[in-house]
Amino acid sequence: DTAVSQTPKYLVTQMGNDKSIKCEQNLGHDTMYWYKQDSKKFLKIMFSYNNKELIINETVPNRFSPKSPDKAHLNLHINSLELGDSAVYFCASSQHQRLFFGSGTQLSVL
């Protein structure tokens, strides 16, 4: 069983479109995250949710809206996609200790 799973793995779309990435964890963790990894492999935290409540929003444009329907799910919706949004997006979860990552969603905005 995959501990942290995110879909889709690849997402290719046009500028201006709206898209969503879904994430689910079956580890029973209270905290979930979204990270963005750019072409230089730099991993930057975007959001952190604890028990469905937003804890961190790290200077992310408001075109990005996370939604946590329950503590096992944290989805990321992106409005009006821009070229600079192209990156790999990772979902992760933790319970005070190490982070467990999903396999990533490679977003390409054309």
Add this chain to the structure above:
Amino acid sequence: GESVGLHLPTLSVQEGDNSIINCAYSNSASDYFIWYKQESGKGPQFIIDIRSNMDKRQGQRVTVLLNKTVKHLSLQIAATQPGDSAVYFCAERSNTGNQFYFGTGTSLTVIP
């Protein structure tokens, strides 16, 4: 911080040699540190962790050293193997919450 202007550091080692990967962290209040390995096309995977009240921790073929005076972490890999080729990240956790911040990463290439 932003990645603009930063390049991914690289390290090449001969198979069988030891590797040392270094990381400088930013927050003297961080209480927990982790090393991650990221293979191509995959998410980062946990290697080893260390708490701020320790200065050394050993795992299987890996050792993490923590120097809080200069805010420096290192990962030592013994007898490096081709399967160790990956990008390695250090991460620090702020003691004010369950937030993890990552370093730039180092790309390790093992030469057979």
